[in-house]
Amino acid sequence: MELTDYIRILRKNWIIILVATALGLALAALFTWTRTPVYQAQSTVFVSTQAGGTVAEMQQGQNFTQSRVTTYANLVTTPIVMNPVIAQLDLETTASRLATSISASSPLNTTLITITVEDTDALRAAEIANALAASLTNAVESIETPNDSDTSPVRLTRVKDALPPLAPSSPNPPLNLVLGGLIGLALGIGIAVLRAVLDTRVxxxxxxxxxxxxxxxxxxxxxxxxxxxxxxxxxxxxxxxxxxxxxxxxxxxxxxxxxxxxxxxxxxxxxxxxxxxxxxxxxxxxxxxxxxxxxxxxxxxxxxxxxxxxxxxxxxxxxxxxxxxxxxxxxxxxxxxxxxxxxxxxxxxxxxxxxxxxxxxxxxxxxxxxxxxxxxxxxxxxxxxxxxxxxxxxxxxxxxxxxxxxxxxxxxxxxxxxxxxxxxxxxxxxxxxxxxxxxxxxxxxxxxxxxxxxxxxxxxxxxxxxxxxxxxxxxxxxxxxxx
The missing domain is CATH 3.40.50.300 (P-loop containing nucleotide triphosphate hydrolases)
Incomplete structure (x- = not known):
């Protein structure tokens, strides 16, 4: 079909396209309205090592930290870090269930670990994020402390405390409405083209x-x-x-x-x-x-x-x-x-x-x-x-x-x-x-x-x-x- 054929199809089926777009917007609005708001809070910790004073020792410590920071980020969703938080905040959940709402990431070539917590309560999300940062610090120091020493060569410092978010992270009404309208529009155009293809009338x-x-x-x-x-x-x-x-x-x-x-x-x-x-x-x-x-x-x-x-x-x-x-x-x-x-x-x-x-x-x-x-x-x-x-x-x-x-x-x-x-x-x-x-x-x-x-x-x-x-x-x- 040529461009003029597609234009004719759109003109002929504009009502179907309009109805499909409106339906997509309505479903997106209904979905947004029925979803429970979820709040997102983040805390950030900095990983460092107790290196010597020479440049070579400092470079060696930096390389050691970067090689271990991904491992420390993966520790956030393990029971050794989450169980103390559950006990501290008296959360009625388990470590495996709590892990579904927690994520930790480390930007490339940095020694920062960002802990993200999603919860239906903004204050609780911030409390869990800060508690996880503190629990991760304790867990890493305990794991990295040698048997013959009382101090760990690795230090985790909380550089950003989580604050209760003022607005939910999801659902996102503008984004949902735009996606719903686009999906409805695409569906309407698809139906119009399909009708034209299946219509054998002269x-x-x-x-x-x-x-x-x-x-x-x-x-x-x-x-x-x-x-x-x-x-x-x-x-x-x-x-x-x-x-x-x-x-x-x-x-x-x-x-x-x-x-x-x-x-x-x-x-x-x-x-x-x-x-x-x-x-x-x-x-x-x-x-x-x-x-x-x-x-x-x-x-x-x-x-x-x-x-x-x-x-x-x-x-x-x-x-x-x-x-x-x-x-x-x-x-x-x-x-x-x-x-x-x-x-x-x-x-x-x-x-x-x-x-x-x-x-x-x-x-x-x-x-x-x-x-x-x-x-x-x-x-x-x-x-x-x-x-x-x-x-x-x-x-x-x-x-x-x-x-x-x-x-x-x-x-x-x-x-x-x-x-x-x-x-x-x-x-x-x-x-x-x-x-x-x-x-x-x-x-x-x-x-x-x-x-x-x-x-x-x-x-x-x-x-x-x-x-x-x-x-x-x-x-x-x-x-x-x-x-």
Whole structure:
């Protein structure tokens, strides 16, 4: 993943990251609040030897002291030093238990021993540290005193007495809160990245490129009112979603389909917006002066006639079984050079009809009479209708709902087309959000002509142009007699 992908993941999952960070802070605060304060007191002793007055004797004594100081530091946690302290301070504990709260250290190249004591009582911690320093002094002098002498060549002097600390050494609220926040933040980012890795839904053009080499020729902006105004190019031509269809129209015209111009518009699964995409694309092409034939080849759940508000009782199925001629049931729509062939009655054998020689002949004739032929077909994964039909056209346009269709479904749809030898002309992302981390770039330029006189003039001029084209165009493809 690139840096932009990580930024998108963070933007998309900022709530999870914020909650995880807050949770880390809360747990750190709870941990700090429930811990018993521990106080730390330190006393320091200096180790020296009773050396002679010459420089050599003093150097020898210094070397002897440094070689023994680590041993003396280790004596602090032994019973010989701690038992007198326990008895002196009347501590209700044992030497082994007391040793867990005591440590002794000696800085490198020094003869100082620092005794550190941790206790829940500040005064007791200081008392134990001072008592240990005194007990260590006695123990070392006793051990180092030769049998034939009354004095020890080693002397321990307490150079720093332990004082009762004013504040506990642990817990450390600021440190705990910082660590808790950092751990929560790291956990939140980890969850966000894991969600992104495990999420196989197609959201961006990069997700499409992972599945197929087919070009992404369009990204249709999401419209929350799409159900109320499915024909957005006709109802609101200045909206971002309508602009998306015009961009799709432009990209479609640049596809090299070997001189043919018939397309099957399908999807992986239902409810991805393939029917509205087909219809709006057909209207956009007709607005650009193209002569367009729109066929409802979804012989299972036809929607074109319903969306366009035309009679759909007779249509494609009647033409394929030879009951009527195509010119009798192919209807002009609006003031555009757009002709619509409804699905007609739902047959018991849709796949057989769409794969018949009559269907291939019909497509061949329509390609000759129209600039563009668009076929609204069923989804690819539930049924094979679209794959069979795509083989007889110049290619298939696969509509993918952003954020709903996963990569496995898209891959299955592409495989279904390639298995029958159909060409995938391109992929169209639908329902792409215009805001948020998954947004596609739509917003620029939409203010031009939106509310002012320019927009009104352009719209009126476009309508006049479409009316003139419709008047000059033939009313129906009457030359397709016999179909």
């Amino acid at each position: 959201r961006t053009p990069q997700d499409v490129e992972v599945v197929t080499d087919a070009p992404l020729i369009g990204a249709i902006a999401f419209d929350p009112k799409a159900k109320d105004r499915p024909l957005i190019v006709h109802a609101d031509p200045l909206s971002p979603r309508a602009e998306s269809f015009r961009a799709l129209r432009t990209n479609l015209q640049f596809l090299d389909m070997g001189g043919r111009s018939s397309f099957v518009v399908t999807s992986s699964v239902p409810s991805e917006g393939k029917s509205t995409t087909t219809i709006n694309l057909a209207i956009a092409l007709a607005d650009a002066g193209k002569k367009v034939a729109l066929l409802d080849t979804d012989l299972r759940k036809p929607k074109v006639a319903e969306y366009l508000g035309i009679e759909g009782g007779a249509g494609l199925t009647d033409v394929l079984i030879g009951r009527v001629r195509v010119g009798d049931v192919m209807l002009p729509w609006g003031d555009r050079s757009l002709y619509v062939l409804p699905a007609g009655k739902i047959p018991p054998n849709p796949s057989e009809l769409l794969g018949s020689t009559q269907m291939a002949s019909l497509l061949e004739v329509l390609e000759r009479d129209f600039d563009v032929v668009l076929c609204d077909a069923p989804p690819l994964l539930p049924v094979t209708d679209a794959a069979i039909l795509a083989r007889a056209t110049s290619g298939a346009l696969v509509v993918v709902s952003a954020g709903r269709t996963n990569r496995h479904q898209l891959s299955g749809a592409i495989d279904a087309l390639q298995t029958v030898g159909a060409k995938v002309a391109g992929v169209v992302l639908s329902m792409v959000p215009t805001r948020g981390p998954d947004a596609y770039a739509y917003s620029y330029g939409y203010g031009y002509g939106g509310t002012g006189h320019y927009g009104y003039t352009q719209t009126r001029a476009a309508r006049k142009g479409r009316a003139a084209k419709a008047a000059a165009a033939p009313k129906a493809p009457s030359e397709t007699a016999g179909l």
